[in-house]
Amino acid sequence: MDAHDLLTIGEVVDRSGFPASALRFYEREGLLHPTRTSGGQRRYERSVLRRLAFIRAARTIGVGLEEVREALDALPDGRTPTRADWTRLSRTWRGRLNEQIEALTALRDGLDSCIGCGCLSLQRCGISNPADQAGALGAGARFLPALLRRPAETH
Numbered sequence: 001m002d003a004h005d006l007l008t009i010g011e012v013v014d015r016s017g018f019p020a021s022a023l024r025f026y027e028r029e030g031l032l033h034p035t036r037t038s039g040g041q042r043r044y045e046r047s048v049l050r051r052l053a054f055i056r057a058a059r060t061i062g063v064g065l066e067e068v069r070e071a072l073d074a075l076p077d078g079r080t081p082t083r084a085d086w087t088r089l090s091r092t093w094r095g096r097l098n099e100q101i102e103a104l105t106a107l108r109d110g111l112d113s114c115i116g117c118g119c120l121s122l123q124r125c126g127i128s129n130p131a132d133q134a135g136a137l138g139a140g141a142r143f144l145p146a147l148l149r150r151p152a153e154t155h
Contacts, residue, residue: 006035006043016052023052029065031055031072050081054089061097103145 013020026032027042032051034042051072058068071089075081134142 005046007046007048009034009042009044012044012048012052015049018052018056026052026055029069031065031069047081050086054086057090058093061093061100063093063096099145099147103147106145 007015009020009023012018012023016023023032023042027034032044032048034044034048037043054072055068058071059065063071074089075085
């Protein structure tokens, strides 16, 4: 590969919008595989921009790093992933996106009345959650769709 086809970490930061710390983190996690110059500086193939866009999209819809790693590991070594490669990988997330859309629609439509918090502070809660029955179901907003009650990932 011609050295002119390789990007510095600064160029990848500028093009991708990811901070350098995220690139180094993804490298440690095995999601990115830069080469090194004789002076130890990272160099990235241009295809890293597609990988990073894929990682951003996956993380935005709640795909965990392990699942992202498995998906990226399925890509062929030595060639830039094609549109067909990305389509194949992202197809499995369509159901997850549909669930999120439904859950967020339910949240949006309920915001002016009750978000299922179990607080009993709104008049409707006396109807939806008399005597705080939801409290026996566990902590959190029990009436929210399950997808919106998942613990948030820290990365």
